[in-house]
């Protein structure tokens with residue numbers, strides 16, 4: 001485990017340097033969905049601090065069981081509005097906010113708990129019906145509306161393009177997300193930060209870093225293949 005994480009960190013640094021970036025701008029999110037808490041604990045012992053989960057019930061269970069550890073939990077999976085009460089306040093960052101409805105519900109739950117919930121807006125760059133995320137056409141308006149909510153704070157954007165055998169296939173979508181981020185930055189919307197770009201997984205995180213990723217979400221390369229298709 002330690003070796004695998006170190007290997008990925010090296011790849012992250014190399015990709016950053018290739019792109020003329022400071023490697024410290026990039027954080028590795030270890031995606032532990034479907035994996036037992038023992039493996040999360042093992043990765044923690046190996047020095048990993050940020051973990052990403054996809055399923056709210058599984059995530060909350062792990063958070064409770066590993067409560068004593070100084071883990072930064074991120075939520076990266078599709079979130080239904082009605083599950084917002086389990087999500088708000090439990091995660092340092094929710095990567096997958098894709099509607100005003102969800103943001104409004106998270107805002108309400110965060111207000112109840114007296115917390116400020118950090119979020120990213122998920123954009124469906126590759127335009128596939130099956131993928132979550134708002135469209136490029138709608139993202140600016142959605143961000144303007146979410147920016148009015150006092151208990152959620154937009155920190156950047158996330159995307160998850162279609163799967164490509166060749167990581168180069170994902171590059172145009174990573175590039176597109178960066179361009180959307182840059183465009184939104186020029187709008188200087190109050191209450192909106194565009195610091196984070198969450199993009200890149202096991203198969204393509206190096207390409208994502210070359211295109212500006214600040215958070216890469218890596219599961220398989222750390223924890224091995226998942227047993228079922230989740």
Ligand SMILES: *Cc1c(COP(=O)(O)O)cnc(C)c1O
Pocket residue numbers: 031033054076077160200201202203217218219220221230
């Ligand atoms: C599962 C998942 C990942 C990690 O995928 P790997 O290919 O195992 O690295 C990253 N992001 C999201 C949103 C995921 O659901």
